[in-house]
Amino acid sequence: MTRLVLVGGGHAHLEVLRQFAEAPVPGCSLTLISERPHTLYWGMVPGVVAGDYAPDAPLIPLAPLAQAARARFLIDEVCGLDLAAGRVMRKAGEPVPFDLLSLDIGGVADLSVPGVAEHAIPTRPMERLLGWLADLDSLAQTGPLPVMLAVVGGGAAGCELALALTARLGRDIRVTLNAASPTLLPGFPSAARRRVVATLEERLGSVVTGTPVVGLEKSFLSRGNHTLMLVDAVLWATGVAAPAWLRETGLALDARGFIRVDRTLRSVSDRRVFAAGDVAAIDGAMVPKAGVWAVRAGPVLAENLRRAVRGDPLRAWRPQRRALALINAGWQTAIGVWGPFVFSGHWVWRWKDRIDRRFVARYRLPEDETSRRPTPDRLTVPAG
Numbered sequence: 362m363t364r365l366v367l368v369g370g371g372h373a374h375l376e377v378l379r380q381f382a383e384a385p386v387p388g389c390s391l392t393l394i395s396e397r398p399h400t401l402y403w404g405m406v407p408g409v410v411a412g413d414y415a416p417d418a419p420l421i422p423l424a425p426l427a428q429a430a431r432a433r434f435l436i437d438e439v440c441g442l443d444l445a446a447g448r449v450m451r452k453a454g455e456p457v458p459f460d461l462l463s464l465d466i467g468g469v470a471d472l473s474v475p476g477v478a479e480h481a482i483p484t485r486p487m488e489r490l491l492g493w494l495a496d497l498d499s500l501a502q503t504g505p506l507p508v509m510l511a512v513v514g515g516g517a518a519g520c521e522l523a524l525a526l527t528a529r530l531g532r533d534i535r536v537t538l539n540a541a542s543p544t545l546l547p548g549f550p551s552a553a554r555r556r557v558v559a560t561l562e563e564r565l566g567s568v569v570t571g572t573p574v575v576g577l578e579k580s581f582l583s584r585g586n587h588t589l590m591l592v593d594a595v596l597w598a599t600g601v602a603a604p605a606w607l608r609e610t611g612l613a614l615d616a617r618g619f620i621r622v623d624r625t626l627r628s629v630s631d632r633r634v635f636a637a638g639d640v641a642a643i644d645g646a647m648v649p650k651a652g653v654w655a656v657r658a659g660p661v662l663a664e665n666l667r668r669a670v671r672g673d674p675l676r677a678w679r680p681q682r683r684a685l686a687l688i689n690a691g692w693q694t695a696i697g698v699w700g701p702f703v704f705s706g707h708w709v710w711r712w713k714d715r716i717d718r719r720f721v722a723r724y725r726l727p728e729d730e731t732s733r734r735p736t737p738d739r740l741t742v743p744a745g
């Protein structure tokens with residue numbers, strides 16, 4: 362019996378569980394270890410912040426999915442690997458032995474700027490961000506208005522959250538978006554950047570680009586150009602960092618500490634170990650650290666884990682060059698980007714809403730009907 366252990370309930374593992382439920386792999390015993398009982402689907406998080414969705418709308422419970430896949434499910438934080446002994450080390454429970462191991466644990470917030478760990482709300486884990494919304498609402502009810510909020514990070518998540526927070530509190534909040542890069546949305550085509558910048562300038566307090574935030578105190582932030590901003594709260598939405606404990610595992614990592622894998626998603630240093638999603642760095646492929654790519658890796662990972670159990674040759678992944686990006690712009694509007702094409706409006710939001718709801722429904726099995734198998738129908742890959 363091959364012992365396959367899945368660490369993390371990330372978006373690629375959702376698909377692995379779904380496919381193993383649909384077609385069990387003979388000779389394989391499956392274990393899922395996740396620090397949380399659910400996965401939080403990123404596509405709907407800005408919508409929760411904007412007030413479009415209930416807080417539980419993006420939640421995908423893992424227990425029913427694990428049960429459908431006949432997997433043992435352990436809720437625990439993994440804190441290390443003993444590769445020599447073939448064991449996964451857990452914070453609370455006994456080590457778990459494996460023959461094959463797959464890691465889909467995402468990334469963590471980069472808290473390296475002084476004061477961020479103490480004074481900012483990081484966007485990862487997203488559960489912390491959603492928990493903080495109640496504090497923000499009470500600040501808006503009790504404190505002097507408007508609430509002065511800084512969002513730090515000029516990528517898609519920072520832009521979406523800045524707009525969503527403005528949509529949530531309206532005139533009661535003044536949001537300043539801060540980006541270290543000279544332009545927002547680096548990596549996006551210029552037409553898309555122009556559209557997003559125009560939307561931000563129309564709806565936000567202000568946008569400051571080209572100046573990194575270099576420090577935080579309780580009630581102000583300081584920028585690299587020696588300017589200060591008084592703040593009631595700071596949301597930290599800068600890029601993703603690798604979990605620190607990976608450095609002790611002995612796995613080959615890239616310069617930033619993410620697990621180096623080949624195009625089959627197998628570790629370049631250990632043939633028993635696979636990785637997908639934000640935590641993986643594919644040698645020779647520029648795959649962005651974004652949820653849409655974690656989702657796309659899912660079917661490849663599922664197939665290669667199945668093949669690895671059987672001892673068959675693995676399949677190489679050729680990631681598509683582009684992905685549809687649908688950015689929630691608040692007020693039930695969204696901006697869509699497909700290559701050089703940019704489109705926006707309420708209809709784009711409705712389109713995104715349909716894709717997002719379908720994604721969650723595909724993996725959210727009723728908790729009281731855990732024997733139900735997931736349906737094999739085709740799925741539109743969620744927009745990034």
Ligand SMILES: Cc1cc2nc3c(=O)[nH]c(=O)nc-3n(C[C@H](O)[C@H](O)[C@H](O)COP(=O)(O)OP(=O)(O)OC[C@H]3O[C@@H](n4cnc5c(N)ncnc54)[C@H](O)[C@@H]3O)c2cc1C
Pocket residue numbers: 368369370371372373374394395396397399400401403404406407437438439440465466467468484485487517518521522637638639640650651652653654655687744745
């Ligand atoms: C506000 C916001 C908006 C975003 N919007 C978009 C977007 O529009 N488009 C897009 O493509 N991307 C978006 N992203 C990025 C997206 O969230 C990530 O790229 C995506 O979630 C990565 O998926 P993953 O499967 O790698 O890991 P995750 O979704 O992070 O899942 C990892 C899972 O592993 C668990 N885990 C972590 N560590 C351990 C451990 N040590 N032991 C056990 N379990 C563990 C976690 O609890 C989690 O359930 C956004 C991110 C944020 C913060």
